[in-house]
Amino acid sequence: MNRYESAKEIYAKFGVDTDLAIEKLKNIPVSLHCWQGDDVKGFDTDGPLTGGIQTTGNYMGRARTPDELMADMEKVMSLCPGKKKLNVHACYAIFEDGKIVDRDKLEPKHFAKWVEFAKERNMGIDFNPTFFSHPKVKDGLTLSSPDEETRKFWIEHGKACIRISQYFAEETGVPCVMNIWTGDGFKDIPADRMGPRMRYKESIEEILAEPFDKNLVKPCVESKVFGIGVEAFTSGSAEFSLTFAATHDGCLPLMDNGHYHPTEMVSDKIPALLCFFPEIALHITRPIRWDSDHVVLFDDETREMAKEIVRCDALERVYMALDYFDASINRISAWTMGFRNWQKALLNALCTPNELLTKLQDNNELTELQVVQDEMRTMPFGDIWDEYCRRCNVKCDREWFGDIKEYEKNVLSGR
Numbered sequence: 579m580n581r582y583e584s585a586k587e588i589y590a591k592f593g594v595d596t597d598l599a600i601e602k603l604k605n606i607p608v609s610l611h612c613w614q615g616d617d618v619k620g621f622d623t624d625g626p627l628t629g630g631i632q633t634t635g636n637y638m639g640r641a642r643t644p645d646e647l648m649a650d651m652e653k654v655m656s657l658c659p660g661k662k663k664l665n666v667h668a669c670y671a672i673f674e675d676g677k678i679v680d681r682d683k684l685e686p687k688h689f690a691k692w693v694e695f696a697k698e699r700n701m702g703i704d705f706n707p708t709f710f711s712h713p714k715v716k717d718g719l720t721l722s723s724p725d726e727e728t729r730k731f732w733i734e735h736g737k738a739c740i741r742i743s744q745y746f747a748e749e750t751g752v753p754c755v756m757n758i759w760t761g762d763g764f765k766d767i768p769a770d771r772m773g774p775r776m777r778y779k780e781s782i783e784e785i786l787a788e789p790f791d792k793n794l795v796k797p798c799v800e801s802k803v804f805g806i807g808v809e810a811f812t813s814g815s816a817e818f819s820l821t822f823a824a825t826h827d828g829c830l831p832l833m834d835n836g837h838y839h840p841t842e843m844v845s846d847k848i849p850a851l852l853c854f855f856p857e858i859a860l861h862i863t864r865p866i867r868w869d870s871d872h873v874v875l876f877d878d879e880t881r882e883m884a885k886e887i888v889r890c891d892a893l894e895r896v897y898m899a900l901d902y903f904d905a906s907i908n909r910i911s912a913w914t915m916g917f918r919n920w921q922k923a924l925l926n927a928l929c930t931p932n933e934l935l936t937k938l939q940d941n942n943e944l945t946e947l948q949v950v951q952d953e954m955r956t957m958p959f960g961d962i963w964d965e966y967c968r969r970c971n972v973k974c975d976r977e978w979f980g981d982i983k984e985y986e987k988n989v990l991s992g993r
């Protein structure tokens with residue numbers, strides 16, 4: 579008997595069908611963010627990264643052009659099992675004829691190359707307006723700015739992005755999740771908190787007034803508690819964003835697990851939101867002490883988030899996207915690690931004996947629940963994971979990193 583067969587038998591004793599888990603996971607799309615490859619620089623401006631976020635590190639080989647970025651993504655995807663979706667930010671517009679337009683004038687044609695890339699690989703596309711790293715961010719504010727002209731510019735950007743999202747969905751045949759996040763906020767105690775929030779609310783409403791097919795475009799609002807330089811106040815706080823989504827038909831709440839107080843757990847928030855929302859969206863990242871956007875690992879909270887999605891039978895109701903960027907290590911490895919680890923977390927969740935555990939909880943057999951839950955950590959999960967990788971025709975753990983070293987030597991070191 580090989581290792582997989584033996585592991586499969588052990589899981590079967592807990593009522594888990596590992597073949598079924600593997601088959602199920604193969605068809606669940608996870609969105610791969612294009613911005614890990616170039617430190618969130620994009621192609622439309624030359625300035626620094628702003629909006630309360632920052633990339634640290636200066637590892638060799640950052641992608642400098644659309645071709646380099648796409649080649650890097652291609653490499654990453656060849657090393658990752660599972661179904662991928664592409665996640666693009668508006669600042670990654672590609673001006674093929676050299677005619678640059680500002681963000682309020684973006685059109686579908688500026689993303690035709692991304693559509694081509696996605697279609698060739700049978701992927702859908704998610705999209706994000708870029709409300710940061712731009713000269714028209716006035717005093718750190720965009721959609722909640724007191725300056726009407728500033729607000730207008732960013733509203734037009736949002737509307738353009740709705741049209742582009744609809745184009746993505748029509749071209750790929752897959753709904754496009756369009757996420758609205760701004761870094762709007764204040765470094766120190768503001769005198770008026772409601773004013774910016776009312777303006778933010780009205781601006782998002784104006785963006786969503788742009789006509790679109792609700793089956794094709796899924797607008798989201800992403801909350802954040804603070805950012806670099808906006809420590810005291812954000813317009814799009816958790817309560818603001820959640821209530822906005824709850825009161826606007828067709829708008830989803832998006833939770834980024836780096837955007838909360840350090841002791842808050844998004845794993846606990848997932849089932850809370852699923853009680854009320856037909857669909858929700860996630861940005862999966864790893865915060866260390868703050869919204870540091872570290873590479874996603876196969877750690878406790880990552881596993882717990884995946885478990886909640888599976889336990890709630892919500893794989894079809896949760897749009898999952900990765901969102902992190904690390905420039906201090908090989909970017910291709912960082913990208914690959916995060917995607918593989920979220921796949922690992924999902925597979926682990928699908929191999930968790932959720933029925934048995936729930937029964938123990940409902941019967942108040944909490945001592946045994948603790949014992950079984952903890953013993954699940956030492957189940958032969960690695961053998962199931964290796965089998966999943968094999969069935970997806972990608973390299974197993976302990977095998978793929980050689981490709982990274984090779985790619986660094988042959989491609990990245992020449993940049």
Ligand SMILES: [Mn+2]
Binds near residue numbers: 800834861901
């Ligand atoms: Mn995010």
